[in-house]
Amino acid sequence: MKKILVSSLAAFAAVAMLSGCQANKSESSNKAQITKSQAEVIKFTGVNDPKYVVKLSSTDEFNTAVLEDSKGHKINLKNAVTASGTRLANDDGAEITFKRGEGILNLEKGGEDIFLKYDE
Incomplete structure (x- = not known):
């Protein structure tokens, strides 16, 4: 009788562990899907070169x-100080500033400004 009880408990524990692992997998899958769907994306095109496309994506309101x-x-960027609009920059000198459908991108310190536009 003890052997049957112990083997039943072991089988029950194994089933509980397997179903618990499956629940965690689906929960993490749902979190990944939610994160991707909450990403904000702005698509810019070049003013002088309409074939030049820039995609800026953020999941934390552009911090x-x-x-x-x-x-x-x-390029990874983080929020930076600006007088108006939104400015994102990194330590290597790359930065983008945008406001009201227009933007300026510079890919490196001392580099050339690239003028962009986007739909709000």
Whole structure:
């Protein structure tokens, strides 16, 4: 009788552990989907070169963001001080400032300004 009780408890524990692991997997999958769907993305195009495309995405209201452009650059940025609008920059000198459908991008310290536009 003890053997049957112990083996039943062991089987029950194994089933509970397996179903608990499955629940955690689906919960983490749902969190990943929620995070992706909550990302804000702004798509810029070049004023002088409409084929130049910049995508700026953030999941924290642009306190931090990832900038990707059509030339293959991928740059992490964080919120920076500006007089008006939104400015994101990093320690390497890359920065983007934007407001009311217009933006200015500089990919490096002392680099050339790239004028952008976007739909609000």
